[in-house]
Amino acid sequence: MKSSFVIALIAVVAASALLRVDARGQSVPPLAGVWTLNRSQSEFPPDIGFNPAWATEAARGERTGTRQQQRQRPRIHRARSEAGNRAGAGESRATLPAMSAPAEILDQVLATVAPLLTASGYKKSARNFVALGDGVGRVVQFQTSQLKKPEEATFTINLLVTSVPFYEAYADAPFPKNVASAEPVVSAGIGRLMPDGEAIWWSLEPRVSSALIAKEVGALLQERALPFLARFESEDALLRELEAGDALPGFSAMRERCRAVLLAKRGRKAEAGKVLAALVEANSAEGLEGFRESVNQLARRLGV
Numbered sequence: 001m002k003s004s005f006v007i008a009l010i011a012v013v014a015a016s017a018l019l020r021v022d023a024r025g026q027s028v029p030p031l032a033g034v035w036t037l038n039r040s041q042s043e044f045p046p047d048i049g050f051n052p053a054w055a056t057e058a059a060r061g062e063r064t065g066t067r068q069q070q071r072q073r074p075r076i077h078r079a080r081s082e083a084g085n086r087a088g089a090g091e092s093r094a095t096l097p098a099m100s101a102p103a104e105i106l107d108q109v110l111a112t113v114a115p116l117l118t119a120s121g122y123k124k125s126a127r128n129f130v131a132l133g134d135g136v137g138r139v140v141q142f143q144t145s146q147l148k149k150p151e152e153a154t155f156t157i158n159l160l161v162t163s164v165p166f167y168e169a170y171a172d173a174p175f176p177k178n179v180a181s182a183e184p185v186v187s188a189g190i191g192r193l194m195p196d197g198e199a200i201w202w203s204l205e206p207r208v209s210s211a212l213i214a215k216e217v218g219a220l221l222q223e224r225a226l227p228f229l230a231r232f233e234s235e236d237a238l239l240r241e242l243e244a245g246d247a248l249p250g251f252s253a254m255r256e257r258c259r260a261v262l263l264a265k266r267g268r269k270a271e272a273g274k275v276l277a278a279l280v281e282a283n284s285a286e287g288l289e290g291f292r293e294s295v296n297q298l299a300r301r302l303g304v
Contacts, residue, residue: 102153
């Protein structure tokens with residue numbers, strides 16, 4: 001009798017413990033219900049700089065509650081073909097046409113938009129299109145991410161403007177054959193030229209249509225990218241843009257150094273000296289000694 005009572009008591013305790021665990025598990029809200037973008041307290045960097053890792057544009061939002069500055073996911077376009085939609089709906093692979101790998105899809109897109117870019121004076125170099133002349137290099141760069149993971153593969157477009165005299169004075173080296181590897185003076189993701197300014201990425205998952213992507217990319221190149229880059233078709237045009245004082249995408253310190261180089265090249269050394277002196281003064285905080293020395297070194301090379 002006593003052993004039966006003990007067994008029954010253990011069963012009741014175990015069941016109540018399971019119920020408590022389930023209750024706790026159900027009390028945790030879904031991820032989508034916690035993370036939000038608080039635009040009133042978000043930081044949107046005015047400049048997008050590029051380095052060998054080619055950082056992407058992203059806004060930094062605030063998590064509701066305690067943690068701050070969670071990275072906002074970029075807007076990803078998925079231009080799916082009819083077959084892709086059928087595959088997404090669960091139709092058997094046996095009844096669907098073969099789907100391309102991400103790199104193949106991107107190459108198809110590039111082949112489609114290439115005539116538009118070459119007609120505007122750009123030459124294909126790897127997955128970039130480059131126009132180099134009158135001391136200025138302009139680059140339409142197709143940046144990829146996760147190409148080896150078909151379901152996650154994406155790409156975006158970066159627009160870069162480089163200056164031959166600036167690079168040679170700044171790096172104390174000949175301008176590189178790979179124009180896209182030179183430090184850009186002006187740099188922007190294609191999304192920066194859109195009204196909302198948000199980053200744009202295109203999905204390269206197997207179900208997308210290269211033709212639909214190329215149509216959208218071609219329209220953005222023609223309507224946004226090429227007119228933007230046309231503003232910097234020569235050294236004189238670049239200097240005018242730098243002197244206009246308008247907000248240009250990229251690192252402002254890089255633009256100011258380029259302005260000083262172009263001014264000095266035109267014999268306006270006093271103005272160039274003032275530009276660099278103002279740059280040093282604006283970065284007088286402790287810890288920026290290396291930056292100030294690089295500016296002073298450039299001034300010595302320019303003789304200002």
